[in-house]
Amino acid sequence: MRLDKDTPPRFPAPMTITGRNAHREDNMPHDSLELRSTITADGTLRVNLDRVSVPDPGKGELLVRVEAAPVNPSDLGLLFGPADMATLKAEGTKDAPVLTASVPPHLLPAVSARLDQSMPVGNEGAGTVIAAGPDLQDLIGRRVAMIGGAMYAELRLIRPEACIVLPEGAGAAEGAALFVNPLTALGFVETMRAEGHKAIVHVPAASNLGQMLVRICKADGIELVNIVRSPAQAELLRGIGATHVLDSSAPDFRRTLEEAIAATEATLAFDAIGGGEMTSTILNAIEAVAARSLESYDRYGSSTMKQVYVYGALDTGPTILKRGFGFTWGIGGWLLFNALKRMDPAIVQRMRERVAAEMTTTFASHYTATISLADVLKPEIALACQKKATGEKYLITP
């Protein structure tokens, strides 16, 4: 987690020892198994489990037993870095397993800032408060959703600002992914409003996040163009009420994309693929639709502002822009933490309240399988996590 000078940390930083004012039951654990990822200077990825000692919670702190943490695409960058997944190997012992892989030398400079550092992993999760500072005793026993990194662990010391207290009876799996995807999907809609667009194109749209966006837009009366990668995914989205669903593998994709953009007047897109030509294809389609209403030729293109935000990197290859879309366009990175910083705090608060209220409906996530911390160190499971196939999603239950 970064703590630079100019900006607040994007997530609350993992806690350090804060004093002796312990408030925990006598039989409470004082150490925690924690998943760590290291890339060594000689180009080896090492993922292992460390036994770390956990301090007693001080004032303003909660000690949470982590019960569920999703493997999000945004976790994989830190977990496996740019390692060659074909070289995955199980090493170490049965009690202290280690997963290794080679990092191609030409990719090492991109991760120079993390070399030889043992990094905790896991953006978000849910668990039960087992101890708390003197001011937070009423939260003991409550289940909370958390954001802040280092969630692939048995225990997490955390501040309540980084938590949502879940309703009584809520399961850990239900609360495990209430930050990254829900706030991102709601953030897209806020970005749309702030920048004056009226509809959104989303790709790939069948992810957990995409499904949330379908439900949000349906509830809020916003038109959404969903681009998926197979007929089955198209079926899935139509099943939850999506209207405009396009299969990018279909031969008439470009034509149907223009039709959907014309029908919705979408001029804004969010692309989690990043590499390849999808961003370019969307910009060209928006421009082609805008050009239909030009009264005469303009060599600078239409004056319709076309914007695509790249918020993921499912394809880490180069982005290829075939600039047939004039001069009135923008592309940018979109990062939840940057977006939240720019928003009115009242909007952010409303977003959090909506997530809590609709956790089992709008913001429900679905998982392919539940795995243990040690399972992540098995090459076949690591590979399955890394595949990032839409609809394949793992939940770690430490």
Next chain:
Amino acid sequence: MRLDKDTPPRFPAPMTITGRNAHREDNMPHDSLELRSTITADGTLRVNLDRVSVPDPGKGELLVRVEAAPVNPSDLGLLFGPADMATLKAEGTKDAPVLTASVPPHLLPAVSARLDQSMPVGNEGAGTVIAAGPDLQDLIGRRVAMIGGAMYAELRLIRPEACIVLPEGAGAAEGAALFVNPLTALGFVETMRAEGHKAIVHVPAASNLGQMLVRICKADGIELVNIVRSPAQAELLRGIGATHVLDSSAPDFRRTLEEAIAATEATLAFDAIGGGEMTSTILNAIEAVAARSLESYDRYGSSTMKQVYVYGALDTGPTILKRGFGFTWGIGGWLLFNALKRMDPAIVQRMRERVAAEMTTTFASHYTATISLADVLKPEIALACQKKATGEKYLITP
């Protein structure tokens, strides 16, 4: 010129006949030779000279004898479109020459909106007022700089809002290019201020526009990183006072680019190349410099906002983005007319006044050769105009 519903025209539109209140000398010409470009539906570019009749100037109008008009890169797109310049042919007769070329079939859809239309060409120029509406008689005999299209012609009917009246004694060549390049260079600086950057990277920097930017930044105390394509261009820029000049053909270009960015703290760039990897290289260099001051690894990259505006298309090939620059970045098209619309009118007025005051110094342009309207129809000259080699610039004197 476009006249769409939502926005004012980017340039004043060419005038149409406005009435019988003629105010012109008896021996004044009533028709004008005008250069026209047509792309036919079957894929042929035709450039020819039309004899068009010019109405008498009405109220609020000036009739100007065009004396000089530059061939800007921004004119070439309309003049030659996507024609294959290897197929240029001189046709027609001596008195009515025609230049033709083939447009490759796959590039025709990009210009579908102009097919079979005879388009006048020439964004800007200068000339002498030879007749005027009753309210503008005092301008007869004055030399003016003009913007508005259709400048590759003997006569231009125009409104005074689209003109700068030049000081007595100013030559036509001096006034021919006082809009596009000067306002673009000043616009870059205004964009820098509006978006909170403190220095600029510019490529390619040895153009007439680049030289203006060097002089503006020097006068205004703004740091500028100049990327050129040869040692001779580097020498030229150093000769007019540029400090950071990098040759992109040098083997240590990437290293020196990072050094210059570190020295200037530039986080904004303007790229007229468009195609290829220059935009990507600049973003990666800015990110590499920003990453130096990160206290710990952040897999989302630095939080330093990195922005590149593409304002030209010297390379019309795809833009290739190798996204090693995190998630806090933007790329966009930059168009003078969009930028002017967003600016405070008082700023635009100050820009125009500065251009008039510094026309022979900061905003002086240099030309390789002076050519006639008919010369443009000669294949060898058309080819030379299209080459867009920095430092090669033609001035048409109708």
